[in-house]
Amino acid sequence: MEKAEIGLIGLGTMGSNLALNIAEKGHRIAVFNRTPEKTDAFVANAGTLRDRLVPCKSLAELAEAIRPPRPVIIMVLAGQPVDDQIAALRGELAANDIIIDAGNANFHDTVRRFKELEGSGLTFIGMGVSGGEEGARHGPSIMVGGTEASWKRVEKVITAISAKFKGEPCAAWLGPDGAGHFVKTIHNGIEYADMQMIAEIYGVLRDGLGMGPKEIAPVFAGWNKGRLDSYLIEITAKALEADDPKTGRPVVDIILDRAGQKGTGKWSVIEAQQLGIPATAIEAAVAARVLSSLKSEREAAEKAYGKLSVTTFSGARDEVLKDLELALLAGKIAAYAQGFAVMSGASKEFNWNLPMPTIARIWRAGCIIRSQMLDTMAEAFGKGGAEVNLLMAPAFIDMMKQAHPSLRRVVARAAEAGLPVPALSSALAYFDAYRQGRGTSNLIQAQRDFFGAHGFERIDAAGAFHGPWGGTQG
């Protein structure tokens, strides 16, 4: 039988679609899944692509089915399952073969796996993939980490299956070992912030303005034609339009207000904290998901405290909607600025030399956070001016100057109405703190010196000083 050019392990949502994408681009692919019935069903339902798929019932069969040197993509749940698959594969592969972990790995695991495979003769690649089911099937955004030489070996197939933005592949080699998975993690952190801010605006429209899903949907659809044009706004409008077949009610009204998470958002926040880079909007979004899961506690608290009955969103509807649109724009810019700043910090810390313009470029299509604004970001990073912080790029200074008054009004009015907008308000506080030449940490310095003799710096002389605190220190 003709050998396959590539192999794939894990025929779940992402793996099955990625395999079909690879097959569609003309590559013969050997596939394996832990549960063999899924492999049979997958191949049986592959239609015209069936002839390019080689179903395998063991890893030995998979290795045998691929022409050496063998590239094998692992697309299983992140964590121990990836280690297990690598361990099992090592016995079946030979020098020069390539293992590509395409799941949402924690980049620390990826770095460890690189070390563990050193000297084995096998090549390892840690590859972040974004785009969900549709993206995997028709073109995801792909973030690759490993040696440049290993990227060259897989570049052709990876760029072929990736999304294209005006003909340019949304796939790139971003740096050594964990670089690709780190960038994917921060992509997801930004995704959390983006989704949370959209949900907060939905909350204002629903609870502050009393609008139903069918009234809110066209608002988002309209915004999707402007500067907020993005995949997440597009699917939000569509989700709000959909009806539940069982009850006939808008489907969002019958979905429980409790969102799960798999780890990438939390890892973004942990890494931001480790690197000492503020990522407040992402932190707020992760915390909001955790709070969402405390459903029964929230219900009890609502009984204990009662609902606020005031609504301060009663002005002219058009003006309020304009404010909400601009608030979302400003919040989104701040969240992206934080995400890029975290990547910049990691790039320095780990000597990755992450290419920010390339990252913005490969996020313009295929991935979940794709948006028109990413094209402007790619331009800003390309031209220079965004290296210190995206908020300092001229195009974004202009946008923020126009949009931050709306963010301010929305956050203030939401606070008065008792509507939680944690990601938007964190974004606003970040922006205000970032643009404040003289802040309030002079007092923090005084306090630290007062209780712990930590010393402080003066505005009028270099060096460390102590305050005249007398004998009252703690």
Ligand SMILES: NC(=O)C1=CN([C@@H]2O[C@H](COP(=O)(O)OP(=O)(O)OC[C@H]3O[C@@H](n4cnc5c(N)ncnc54)[C@H](OP(=O)(O)O)[C@@H]3O)[C@@H](O)[C@H]2O)C=CC1
């Ligand atoms: N869904 C999405 O939108 C995206 C997901 N990802 C990432 O892609 C990876 C796969 O996700 P997804 O396809 O959604 O997941 P699914 O739950 O749809 O599929 C999981 C796959 O992993 C396999 N698997 C699970 N545990 C083991 C194990 N212990 N040993 C061997 N195989 C195992 C399953 O095999 P079996 O059929 O036998 O259970 C199945 O093939 C994850 O890392 C995920 O975070 C990345 C981008 C987007």
Ligand SMILES: O=C(CO)[C@H](O)[C@H](O)COP(=O)(O)O
């Ligand atoms: O990587 C993805 C999208 O880019 C996956 O859909 C991921 O599962 C999203 O994260 P979470 O499940 O924590 O919401």
